[in-house]
Amino acid sequence: MTCAIPSMRLLLLHASRFRFEPTKRLEIGEDWEGGPREFREALVVFTTVEKGDEANQEALVEKAAGEIAKQVETVKAERVVLYPYAHLSSELSDPATALKVLRALEGRLREMGLEVHRAPFGWYKAFSVEVKGHPLSELSKSIKAEGEAVPKALVAEKKAVSHWFILTPNGDLVPIEEFDFTAHKDLKAFAAYEMKKERRVTKEPAHVRLMKRHEIADYEPASDPGNLRYPPKGRLMKSLIEEYVEEELQRYGAMPSETPVMYDMGHPTLKSYLNRFPARQYVVESEGRRLFLRFAACFGQFMLLADSTITYRMLPLRLYEIAKYAFRREQRGELAGLRRLRAFTMPDMHTLARDESQAIEEFLRQTALSRKVLEALGIRRYVTALRITRDFYERHREDFVVPFARLIGEPILVEMWDERFFYFVTKFEFNYVEASGKAAALSTVQIDVENAERYGITYVDENGVRRYPVILHCSVSGAVERVIYALLEEAERRGKGMFPTWLSPTQVRLIPLRDDMLEEALAIARKLRNRGFRADVDDRDMTVQKKVREAEMEWVPYIVVYGPKERESGILPVRVREEGKIIQMGLEDLIERLERETRGFPRRPNALPILLSRRPRFSR
RNA sequence: GCCACCGUAGCUCAGCAGGUGGAGCGCCGCCUUGGUAAGGCGGAGGUCGCGGGUUCGACUCCCGCCGGUGGCUCCA
Numbered sequence: 001m002t003c004a005i006p007s008m009r010l011l012l013l014h015a016s017r018f019r020f021e022p023t024k025r026l027e028i029g030e031d032w033e034g035g036p037r038e039f040r041e042a043l044v045v046f047t048t049v050e051k052g053d054e055a056n057q058e059a060l061v062e063k064a065a066g067e068i069a070k071q072v073e074t075v076k077a078e079r080v081v082l083y084p085y086a087h088l089s090s091e092l093s094d095p096a097t098a099l100k101v102l103r104a105l106e107g108r109l110r111e112m113g114l115e116v117h118r119a120p121f122g123w124y125k126a127f128s129v130e131v132k133g134h135p136l137s138e139l140s141k142s143i144k145a146e147g148e149a150v151p152k153a154l155v156a157e158k159k160a161v162s163h164w165f166i167l168t169p170n171g172d173l174v175p176i177e178e179f180d181f182t183a184h185k186d187l188k189a190f191a192a193y194e195m196k197k198e199r200r201v202t203k204e205p206a207h208v209r210l211m212k213r214h215e216i217a218d219y220e221p222a223s224d225p226g227n228l229r230y231p232p233k234g235r236l237m238k239s240l241i242e243e244y245v246e247e248e249l250q251r252y253g254a255m256p257s258e259t260p261v262m263y264d265m266g267h268p269t270l271k272s273y274l275n276r277f278p279a280r281q282y283v284v285e286s287e288g289r290r291l292f293l294r295f296a297a298c299f300g301q302f303m304l305l306a307d308s309t310i311t312y313r314m315l316p317l318r319l320y321e322i323a324k325y326a327f328r329r330e331q332r333g334e335l336a337g338l339r340r341l342r343a344f345t346m347p348d349m350h351t352l353a354r355d356e357s358q359a360i361e362e363f364l365r366q367t368a369l370s371r372k373v374l375e376a377l378g379i380r381r382y383v384t385a386l387r388i389t390r391d392f393y394e395r396h397r398e399d400f401v402v403p404f405a406r407l408i409g410e411p412i413l414v415e416m417w418d419e420r421f422f423y424f425v426t427k428f429e430f431n432y433v434e435a436s437g438k439a440a441a442l443s444t445v446q447i448d449v450e451n452a453e454r455y456g457i458t459y460v461d462e463n464g465v466r467r468y469p470v471i472l473h474c475s476v477s478g479a480v481e482r483v484i485y486a487l488l489e490e491a492e493r494r495g496k497g498m499f500p501t502w503l504s505p506t507q508v509r510l511i512p513l514r515d516d517m518l519e520e521a522l523a524i525a526r527k528l529r530n531r532g533f534r535a536d537v538d539d540r541d542m543t544v545q546k547k548v549r550e551a552e553m554e555w556v557p558y559i560v561v562y563g564p565k566e567r568e569s570g571i572l573p574v575r576v577r578e579e580g581k582i583i584q585m586g587l588e589d590l591i592e593r594l595e596r597e598t599r600g601f602p603r604r605p606n607a608l609p610i611l612l613s614r615r616p617r618f619s620r
Numbered sequence: 621g622c623c624a625c626c627g628u629a630g631c632u633c634a635g636c637a638g639g640u641g642g643a644g645c646g647c648c649g650c651c652u653u654g655g656u657a658a659g660g661c662g663g664a665g666g667u668c669g670c671g672g673g674u675u676c677g678a679c680u681c682c683c684g685c686c687g688g689u690g691g692c693u694c695c696a
Contacts, residue, residue: 204689212631221669221687296696331621334694387696422696429696439695446696473696514653541652542659549657561656575656582656617630617646 008064008101011046011085013131014075018044020083020127022120028095029122039117043068043077044129046085047105049098061101065108072114075132079115082106083127095122164195165414167386171402173414184411189437190383191413205434207488208337210497214505214554215618216484217338224282226335226342228481231618233505236607238345240503241377241480242322243602245347248373249476252366254318254349259300261325262291269455270299280329282342293327297348298473302455305352310459312354315469316362317459320349326479338485339440345480352452352459352469359447359470360400366474367407367428370443373477374430376601378500379486381493382430382442384408387415392425392447404428423450424473432486435493442478442486447471491555498555498577502601505608507594508535509551511544513563521562524587525610532603533594538612552577558590 021036045068072080084102099121109116119125166179166187176195181188211217216234220227230238250256262284263270274281274292281292294300301319310317325343334340351366353359374382386404393401393416405412412428427446431439452458452468461467477483491497501507508528512521521537528535538547544561551559559575566572574590575582585593608615 208689219688225687328695331694333621333623333690333692336689340695424696427696441695444696511656513655516653542654543652544654544656546658547656552657559656563655565655573656 008060009048010064010067012068012071013044013046013129014071014077015042015044015129015131016040017130018042018081018127019129020119020125022123022125024124025120026122026124030099030120032120032123037117037119039079039081041078042081042117043072043075043079044081044083046083047102048084048086049101061104061108064105065112068105068109069112069114079117080109082109082116082118083125084119084121161418163416163418164191165416166191167401167405167412167414169405169409169411171397171405173401176413179411186381186433187383187411187413190385190431190433190439193433193437193439194385194413194415203436205337205339205436205438205485205489206492207339207485210488210492211338211484214488216488217481218618224342225332226330226340228338228341228343232607234484236505236604237484237499237503238480239604240602241477241483242324242345242347243604244376244502245373245477245480246320246322247602248369248376249318249320249347249349252318252369254320254351257301257304257319257321259297259304259321260294261327262293263299265290265292269303273299273451273454280331282327282329293325294323295328296326296346296473297321297323298350298451301348301350302451302457305350305457306455310352310457310469312459312461315352315354315459316358317352317469318349319351320347322346322480323348338481338488339438341479341481344482347475347477347480349472349474349476351472351474352457353472354459354461354467354469356396356447356470357399359472360396362472363400363426363428363445363447364403364407366445366472366476367404370430370445370474370476374443377477377483377487378503379432379442379483379490381490382432382486383439384410384412384428384430385415385441386412386426386428387417388426389417389420391420400426420449423448425449427473430478432482432489434489440478440482440485442482444473444475444478446473448473496577496580498557500601501557501594501597502603504555504557505534506536506551506554506556506606507533508558508560508590509554509556510535510537511547511551511559511561512537512539513544513561517562517564517567520567522610524560524562527587528591528594529605529610531591531594533591533598534604534606536606536608536610536612540613548575558594560590 017038017040019036019038022032025032047064068080071077082102082105084098102118102121106116106118119127164176166174166176168174176191181191211234214233215231216237217228217230220229223229246256265271265274265283266289270292281295284291284293301321305317305319322345324345326346326348327343330340330342335342349366351359351362353362374380386401388401424446427444429441429444431441433439448471452471457469457471458466459469487499487503488497491499498504508525510521510525512518518537518539525535525537538551540547548559548561555577557577559577560566560572561575562572571584571586572590573582574585
């Protein structure tokens, strides 16, 4: 990954006399008329534009102009002569860019009230110069645009003025200072977190230790920070979550798709979209082109929808992708375990709606779907935020805000903006609130009113007229990694950790009492496996006590010790984690229980060998 | 990106006013064939994050970098 910073070289000479004469035009040369020119008392600026990020030229010009103006002031020069001089660098930008930058610089200096002259670009020129002898008369500068390009939306966000309220379940909007948080501790923590009024001192989040101990995820020092690796158990859990979310989306009526992970930064549509999305990007170079890695699946889906023929009969039209990965180059200090990554898996659905009213209807349905998904995943501790522009709030209080409040049935944190800074007029999120008071957004739905036009996405209405749809963005569960984060934090909070049965890497652990029971234990495990469950056998040379202990520490929901008594009776002593006791049952009873607990969820085979003695340890 | 702290065996950590390092767990071997949260004995395993500097000598002191964590900033 590279992120070339645009740069410029300047050689500043304070000349009592400077004369140049264009002699021969090159192919790349600009139009130019007239013969030699001569200037007195001038700051002559020999300059070269070097290779770099076109997106950030403005900052470059601004900085160069500042340097030049400063020098003019210092040496008291009467005028500026810009002189394109390619020989200052071996890393030249392309001529078109160089000329553009040069012209912009000329214009900017003029705006600053300076007398500016310029020699032609792309010509052989003869020149002579008499440089003054004072100490500051000669100066060489290399100018770089500050850091990397920062999307305008990130800047806009800083300027956005927020008004905070609590929306009660019956639809009343209460100023946040007047709300009684007594029965709503998580919401209070979340509001404080969002409004930055209060920050508790915290330690490393609990899930980091757990994700390593359970071999779900770990840091990979050989990659970029925030790009984690997932050993078999982690991959299994991610697959299951992805599959489950995908099934829900398809049941909801969304169509699957897959789109590229990288896009041309020079593409005009994407260029303007980049500036509307507050995220930093990874940039990859390929054959001289600069490509950014997607930070969501919007681009690909929008480009696909823009090339599609769509009529009003097909609306609402829903398309999704489990975007793997979405990349966001978050700042180093913001990265934290599975809570905040630079590469993550995002279920991203887009819905084309006929108009605002259909969009609102869909928004409410997708809110309900998001809630169903989070609960199925085993996440119950979350609070709701609604962000909305004042205009949209006022126009849709009765048909949107109040029904939304009723649907949620809990107090909602509302952030209201006087103006629309982003591409959406409203969005909600379900935010998981950690024990430490930190919050992380999971599900979200947004109503986007500007990208249909930007991407040229249209549908044909009843009268044969092309119209722009309203677009909804929806991540029904939030990032898959973040779902696991929430499950781990939740487990820590409860004390006795466990995953929902359908997500447990091992659902049944068999412990043969002696070596001569191993074959029969294996036979039971295979039976379970054939019925679609994940069972394994602890064949290691250890005491039963220790095997039980380790199975408990792995959060295995069902543990069975198999010995002569079981062989005799056919009854299994099943240690049920959730209930913390041993329940006697037949194999079929156990299977029935597993069936019940995993109904409606995807199934996948063991991620690891069935025999524990054959398993590597992946934890560092 | 800024500030602070941390980086020693696979893991968790101890250690050294500067003289080439330890424990527990894990791993391997042997004994133990066991009844629901740690059985016993033995063994192997380390460029002390990386690169410079100071020093006769650096895991230890200094500088830089990389990685992690916390805070700030940030988080459609």
